[in-house]
Amino acid sequence: MEEKMMVQRFTRSQRVQHFLLLISFIILIITGLALKFHDSWLGKLVINLEGGVIARGIFHRFAAVLLIFVAIYHFFYIIFTRYAHEEFLLMLPKFKDFKDAFQNVAFTLGLSSEHPKIDKYAPQDKFQYWAVVAGSFLMIITGLVLWYQTQAMLVLPKWAIDITRVMHSYQGVIIAVVILLWHLYIVHLNPKRFPMSRIWIDGKVSLEELKVEHPLEYERKYQGVADEKN
Amino acid sequence: MKKIRIIIYLCFFLISLSVHGLTQELPSNQECRHCHSNPNLKKVLTDGRVISEYVDFDLFYTSVHKKQACVYCHIDATNFPCKNLRKVNCQRCHYKGNLAGAPDLIKYKEYGESVHGRATALGDVKAPMCQDCHGSHYIFDKADTLSRTNKEHIPQTCGACHVNIYSVYKISVHGEALRSKHILAAPSCADCHGEHNIKEHIDPKSKVFLTQVSVTCARCHANMELIKKYDIPVEPVETYRESFHGVAIKFGAKTVANCSSCHEVHAIFKSDDPRSSIYVDNIPKTCGKCHPGASENFAKGKIHINPAKKEAGIIYYVSQFFKYLTLSVMLALIIYIILDLRKKLIVKRKGEE
Numbered sequence: 001m002e003e004k005m006m007v008q009r010f011t012r013s014q015r016v017q018h019f020l021l022l023i024s025f026i027i028l029i030i031t032g033l034a035l036k037f038h039d040s041w042l043g044k045l046v047i048n049l050e051g052g053v054i055a056r057g058i059f060h061r062f063a064a065v066l067l068i069f070v071a072i073y074h075f076f077y078i079i080f081t082r083y084a085h086e087e088f089l090l091m092l093p094k095f096k097d098f099k100d101a102f103q104n105v106a107f108t109l110g111l112s113s114e115h116p117k118i119d120k121y122a123p124q125d126k127f128q129y130w131a132v133v134a135g136s137f138l139m140i141i142t143g144l145v146l147w148y149q150t151q152a153m154l155v156l157p158k159w160a161i162d163i164t165r166v167m168h169s170y171q172g173v174i175i176a177v178v179i180l181l182w183h184l185y186i187v188h189l190n191p192k193r194f195p196m197s198r199i200w201i202d203g204k205v206s207l208e209e210l211k212v213e214h215p216l217e218y219e220r221k222y223q224g225v226a227d228e229k230n
Numbered sequence: 231m232k233k234i235r236i237i238i239y240l241c242f243f244l245i246s247l248s249v250h251g252l253t254q255e256l257p258s259n260q261e262c263r264h265c266h267s268n269p270n271l272k273k274v275l276t277d278g279r280v281i282s283e284y285v286d287f288d289l290f291y292t293s294v295h296k297k298q299a300c301v302y303c304h305i306d307a308t309n310f311p312c313k314n315l316r317k318v319n320c321q322r323c324h325y326k327g328n329l330a331g332a333p334d335l336i337k338y339k340e341y342g343e344s345v346h347g348r349a350t351a352l353g354d355v356k357a358p359m360c361q362d363c364h365g366s367h368y369i370f371d372k373a374d375t376l377s378r379t380n381k382e383h384i385p386q387t388c389g390a391c392h393v394n395i396y397s398v399y400k401i402s403v404h405g406e407a408l409r410s411k412h413i414l415a416a417p418s419c420a421d422c423h424g425e426h427n428i429k430e431h432i433d434p435k436s437k438v439f440l441t442q443v444s445v446t447c448a449r450c451h452a453n454m455e456l457i458k459k460y461d462i463p464v465e466p467v468e469t470y471r472e473s474f475h476g477v478a479i480k481f482g483a484k485t486v487a488n489c490s491s492c493h494e495v496h497a498i499f500k501s502d503d504p505r506s507s508i509y510v511d512n513i514p515k516t517c518g519k520c521h522p523g524a525s526e527n528f529a530k531g532k533i534h535i536n537p538a539k540k541e542a543g544i545i546y547y548v549s550q551f552f553k554y555l556t557l558s559v560m561l562a563l564i565i566y567i568i569l570d571l572r573k574k575l576i577v578k579r580k581g582e583e
């Protein structure tokens with residue numbers, strides 16, 4: 001079998017950021033859900049495995065600091081590197097995304113025979129990116145308010161803190177649900193990818209897959225190369 | 231075995247015979263009465279305290295020990311004048327299987343392990359023994375209002391030694407309810423601290439140990455019958471257990487608040503009472519004990535809230551919104567996965583054809 005031609009799709013910095021994000025999300029979700037579901041046997045087990053409720057809090061804050069670090073790093077990465085800035089521009093929602101998303105739904109339902117032609121980021125990719133950005137932002141803000149609640153209450157009344165707790169708690173669950181059901185389905189459990197896509201490790205994807213999944217990116221970057229080869 | 235038992239019975243028989251023989255020569259109640267019915271009979275102790283030696287025989291003859299002779303308890307009162315009598319040992323009669331028919335209370339073990347019993351065992355003469363709480367000559371059934379262990383009298387009984395605590399308790403919401411309003415459901419000392427098994431509050435076995443406080447308070451404050459009858463706020467215990475304080479204490483944290491951290495130990499008042507630690511103006515100070523720098527914003531909003539109940543106000547609506555948002559996100563994603571898998575299956579089948 002002919003060796004597949006692999007192309008680099010994500011830089012090392014992007015992969016490291018993704019990895020740190022993944023570590024912090026996993027710790028945050030495990031420690032957070034354990035507290036939310038402290039009444040269930042699983043919640044009890046996890047809290048005790050984490051070394052009690054105080055240690056749980058320390059783990060959660062440690063992971064939160066990691067998340068904040070990644071967020072700040074990502075922000076500067078976009079501002080100060082040409083590559084990331086271009087990537088960011090590709091990530092911005094455009095009118096085409098709504099059209100593509102609509103067509104994607106139609107295709108999935110069998111109402112359209114054509115899959116939308118996608119550039120580097122499909123509408124669902126963009127949506128997930130922005131969900132992560134918005135989710136992390138809200139979680140960091142609400143989390144900091146709860147972390148420094150005495151200081152926060154110099155400005156906020158007690159009921160606002162209670163709302164913050166409810167928001168932080170439920171947003172955490174929603175983020176966990178989105179990651180478990182959507183992101184993990186796309187990159188792991190999806191029959192096409194199972195057991196997983198290796199892209200998050202080496203950042204590479206085969207040219208054939210790129211051509212099918214991201215035809216516009218393929219045309220933009222590799223059409224010439226491929227033609228030359230032939 | 232049988233022989234040994236017979237020997238033991240014989241011994242008992244002989245001992246009781248000899249005891250009987252002794253009592254024949256002992257003074258009768260009438261003789262005691264000669265002196266001890268004088269209200270002015272006093273004794274000066276070695277430490278200079280003067281105690282009355284008067285006995286109200288009329289009252290004594292209505293007590294549970296009305297049929298007992300003085301010398302049954304004061305066994306060393308054999309000669310006149312009976313000087314330097316030792317403290318009466320109640321266990322002479324009150325033990326399991328006693329022949330005198332005295333209630334065989336096995337509370338002694340509990341008492342021996344209690345803070346009072348241990349202090350007595352270590353030789354602390356101030357520590358209470360049976361008669362200090364139950365009374366000496368005038369012991370009545372605890373249902374009797376004359377009894378020192380009657381629920382309404384317990385605070386005074388304990389307060390005889392615990393003076394400062396008593397002075398705080400008696401004006402607290404619990405003390406007022408029990409003493410002024412005669413509400414017997416209100417707690418006396420024993421309801422929170424136990425009776426014979428009283429432990430120090432730093433003893434993990436204590437009913438008022440920091441992890442046990444919410445359990446002890448819950449006996450009344452989560453009792454729906456009492457809550458309805460006396461119009462007590464509905465779910466303080468449940469909401470506390472769901473709060474961070476309650477969860478943390480359940481998982482072994484030692485530095486978080488329990489009920490009495492905020493509501494005080496004995497000086498418990500209603501929230502609308504300015505003396506209360508949870509009166510709106512006092513909340514910053516109360517919270518500030520653990521949260522240094524607590525502002526008056528700590529008092530803006532209810533403390534005991536259940537986000538699942540409408541009484542929580544805006545918090546209820548926010549949490550309802552998120553509840554349905556979470557459910558719809560889950561549902562949408564599950565539908566998405568099913569549809570996506572279905573489509574992939576169709577495409578695959580077409581490819582195979």
